Amino acid sequence: MCSGNCAKCLGITLIPLAIICVLCNILLFFPGGKVADKSEDITNEVFFLGGILGSGVLMIFPALVFLGLKNNDCCGCCGNESCGKRFAMFSSILFAAAGAAGATYSVIISCVAINHGPKCFTLANTTDTNYPFNEGDYLSNHTLWDVCTGPGDIVTWHLTLFCILLITGLVQIGLCAFQVINGLIGTICGDCCGCCGE
Structure with a gap:
């Protein structure tokens, strides 16, 4: 496969992944699927916008560049x-x-958020949300999830969306790394399909 065609396939794949990340980050602003009464009820890591900025906006630029490589009609210089x-x-x-750096940012934020756990209401405090879990202890002990009484099924909501961001970010890093290799091959060897008249 020509390096330009390969880059186009990567670009086509990255766009829906970026959209998924943006949507997940937006959904995280609604803890447990509920509208938050105040911004303090939302998990702190959501405000770092890992899915919107890192795996979303920063990933759109490389995706568009990759899509345009096949149609690049720059036909020569200096003979x-x-x-x-x-x-x-x-x-x-x-x-x-740049795309890999953005996705890495999203992955780091997601890992921190998963380890930290969600903010939620507890039986001891039904008016203000707080972090009831110690670092990562709730991941291996599901009985601790009962500590959170809301909003909604906040623990599942938190884990599901941040895990999607984590996995999607890792896939994006892999695709960007593949394009680095593909780009090096294209830089050294040129596009096997040629450029003029095609």
């Missing part, structure tokens, strides 16, 4: 027909690195 394609493939490496 070398493939240098336009080579430069485009080199620039895609930089965008892939």
Whole structure:
């Protein structure tokens, strides 16, 4: 497969993943699927916008660049027909690195949030939310989940959405890393499909 075609496939894959991350981060602003009474009821890590900025907005730019590589019609400079394609493939490496950095940010935020647990109401405090779990202890002991009395099924909501962000971010990092390799091959060897008249 030509390096341009491969990059286009990666771009097509990254766009829905970015949309999923943005939607998950937006849903996290509604703890347990409920509208929060005040911003203090929302888990702190949600406000770091890992899914919106990291795996969302920062991932759209590389995806669009990857999509456009196949149609790059820069046909030569200094008598070398493939240098336009080579430069485009080199620039895609930089965008892939930026996308990977954004996805890494989202993964780190998700890991911290999963380990920290959600803010929730407890039997001891039904008016203000707090963090009832010690670092990660609730992950292996589901009976601790009963400590949270709301809003909604907050523990499942929190874990599901942050796990989706974590997994999606890891996939994005893998795809961006693949494009770095693909971009290096395209930079060194040129696009196997050529560039002029095709």
